[in-house]
Amino acid sequence: MCRALACTLGEPDASWTAAWRTAEAAAHAAIDEALATEDLPSEPGLARIVLGALPAGSSLVVSSSMPVRDLEWFGRPGADVRVLANRGANGIDGVVSTAIGVAVASRATRAATAVVVGDVALLHDSTALVGLAARDLDLTIVVVDNDGGGIFSFLPQAEALEAGRFEQLFGTPHGVDLSVLATAHGLLTVEPAGADDVATAIAACAGAGGARLVRVATDRGANVDLHGRIGALVAERVGAALGAG
Numbered sequence: 001m002c003r004a005l006a007c008t009l010g011e012p013d014a015s016w017t018a019a020w021r022t023a024e025a026a027a028h029a030a031i032d033e034a035l036a037t038e039d040l041p042s043e044p045g046l047a048r049i050v051l052g053a054l055p056a057g058s059s060l061v062v063s064s065s066m067p068v069r070d071l072e073w074f075g076r077p078g079a080d081v082r083v084l085a086n087r088g089a090n091g092i093d094g095v096v097s098t099a100i101g102v103a104v105a106s107r108a109t110r111a112a113t114a115v116v117v118g119d120v121a122l123l124h125d126s127t128a129l130v131g132l133a134a135r136d137l138d139l140t141i142v143v144v145d146n147d148g149g150g151i152f153s154f155l156p157q158a159e160a161l162e163a164g165r166f167e168q169l170f171g172t173p174h175g176v177d178l179s180v181l182a183t184a185h186g187l188l189t190v191e192p193a194g195a196d197d198v199a200t201a202i203a204a205c206a207g208a209g210g211a212r213l214v215r216v217a218t219d220r221g222a223n224v225d226l227h228g229r230i231g232a233l234v235a236e237r238v239g240a241a242l243g244a245g
């Protein structure tokens with residue numbers, strides 16, 4: 001169909017393509033600029049660096065909810081990493097199991113596997129951790145721990161409900177110490193303290209062999225604000241770049 005369309009439509013309009021490239025470059029520069037002042041680990045910041053932190057030839061599984069959205073919005077393109085996702089039966093089920101399956105399938109080539117998963121999705125599939133440490137796998141579990149379902153803070157009910165009721169029904173904080181959970185299953189764990197430490201931690205784990213957990217602690221409210229700031233700066237810079245072009 002694409003070939004047929006190309007024949008019918010003829011040569012693409014070079015200025016149209018160039019405008020998209022200009023917008024893309026302006027958006028990437030704006031994302032970098034907005035993240036440059038973030039000292040603490042952030043969800044967009046993690047999405048921005050994760051592909052580049054993995055060894056070439058790795059696989060990355062991204063969980064439903066915010067991880068897959070953040071990777072699409074903020075991930076820096078160009079890395080030699082295979083990206084996979086599994087919606088499961090309902091969205092956040094079976095994410096760790098999926099990553100273990102990918103790691104098993106990658107064993108023959110010794111390629112590393114990583115998964116970026118939310119805290120609720122990890123807890124939903126925590127029985128996948130049973131016996132994991134004893135398996136000959138290269139798997140890095142990067143858990144974005146915002147103590148609940150961060151995606152719901154972007155939805156209208158975050159404003160419409162009284163805060164306590166929203167937390168009870170949507171935020172669902174659980175207070176589980178995920179590093180202790182991983183340690184209980186014999187996994188090595190690391191908790192990067194600063195924004196710049198996240199890439200270092202992932203790079204140190206991926207390809208090192210074994211199953212490891214990197215816990216990236218974030219805040220649901222601050223995450224909504226940061227998404228808003230990045231979006232506003234991207235809109236401003238893309239508008240300016242296209243207006244100027």
Ligand SMILES: Cc1ncc(C[n+]2csc(CCOP(=O)(O)OP(=O)(O)O)c2C)c(N)n1
Nearest residue numbers: 065066090091092118119120121149150151
């Ligand atoms: C099996 C299943 N149960 C519940 C849901 C509804 N749901 C969608 S996103 C979400 C919260 C996920 O939280 P987390 O994994 O921590 O990711 P975050 O939203 O914080 O990025 C829930 C409960 C679902 N999609 N699938």
Ligand SMILES: [Mg+2]
Nearest residue numbers: 118119148150
């Ligand atoms: Mg969460």
